[in-house]
Amino acid sequence: MLAAVYEPGNERLVLDKNYPIRELKDNEILLKVAAAGVCHSDVALLTGVTLDTRRYIFGHEACGIPVKSAGVKVDSHAVQIDKLYSVLAIDGCVRGLNGGPALFNSIGIGKDGAYAEYIITTVDTLVPVPNGVPPEVAAIASDAGVTAYHAVQNAAEVKPGDKVLIFGIGGLGHLAVQYAKHLGATVYACDFKPAARKLALKLGATEAFDLIELSNKITGGFTVDTTIDFIANNQTFNLAMGALRGNDVNFPSRPKCVLVGASAENLVFTTEDIITSGVQILGSTYGERSTLVTVLDLFAKGIVVGHVHAEPLENINKVIDELRAFEITGRKVVIPHSKA
Structure with missing residues (x-):
């Protein structure tokens, strides 16, 4: 599959057209990525803030559609095939490695993320997207939406x-x-x-x-x-x-x-x-699953409107350069072009 991969020491993501999809484990499920938001955190990671030595796919703000491939412990009724889901960027099960913060061992930040045609995640990270919420908005809801709402409602x-x-x-x-x-x-x-x-x-x-x-x-x-x-x-x-x-x-x-x-x-x-x-x-950092449910509902009702612009995944480095230069107003997302 096509994926935008972080390689240590490289300040630009590498587009790999043949990145392998590994075998699924336990309660994991494969999603076809519908959209992935591009975050300023990516700029920080690429400039060496974490000094990460791992090679992995970036993209921690995502939504996607389950495909039939799933781990052996996944209940067949737990998710609906062909239904759009937002993916929690950080869930309660994430733990840091070697004493490091859990934030750096989540999807797109340490683990393979959503700048790809497919993403592997666990069933408990999926939140169904209400009707009327497009993929571009469902993607930004999963991180930007949750983080901002938690800051306003819970912290402030x-x-x-x-x-x-x-x-x-x-x-x-x-x-x-x-x-x-x-x-x-x-x-x-x-x-x-x-x-x-x-x-x-x-x-x-x-x-x-x-x-x-x-x-x-x-x-x-x-x-x-x-x-x-x-x-x-x-x-x-x-x-x-x-x-x-x-x-x-x-x-x-x-x-x-x-x-x-x-x-x-x-x-x-x-x-x-x-x-x-x-x-x-x-x-204030991120929020809970219930926060994502609330945020998606606000988008569905039109109470909150996402100012979102989409680009093809192939343009990911262009978008990140625009973030570096503070040229983006609102949020940009990338759309993979899967042939499957």
Whole structure:
């Protein structure tokens, strides 16, 4: 089968037209990949953040259709052949290797993923896609959709009347704007790209700032209850803290700074600052199976809309280069061209 393969030391994926499909084990099932989302995590992995020495297929954001091939422990009634399913990027059974984090031993990150015509996964990772949700959207729901929703609903605990500031209106951030709006918040957005700010306003943000505009706004007294940062570098963190510190703290109610993005930068704060301002700094990573069910339902009902563009799998390196250059607004997915 055609697959886009990570090879250690190579900053571009290798297109292998003859990547083998291994024999299935136990409760594994073979899916024909319908679409796979392209994530900024791929850029980080390709630039050597994990120093991974394994060779495997990238692609951790996926949806697909089961084919008849299945492991010996798979109940024939557990899945429906020819039904579209989203695939959980990380499930509760994933464990790290040699003391490493479980995140680096999941599909597309350590194990063969979805930048291929077929993917092997386990039955418990499959969530049926409601009617009306296209494959491109079902794919981004499995990671971008889940991660953004968990950050807004569970980590930030956004509620009606909250003022929420979201940094980075990309693949995750454009969904977070809609989730927060759906939960009754007044939403503000910050992104250096004009197209991203325009998209945020279209999706319901009250105002959208570039970094300088936001800095000036904070100097003028602008505050929010919660920030959700999908970039998480020094500049966005300092702006977030500035927007949160200005609140009149009524203990135990505390402003929240939720970090979702990954960067190699050290974010600097003092414990005195946190104690006196009351700001809670929280990390948020992925979500549960029930979150994916909720996200797919929001897409099916049209409450949340995915800003998605599709490319053929053969263009995967082009798409990753566009991510590196911050040229993508919303999310891109790749579509394998299987002949089967």
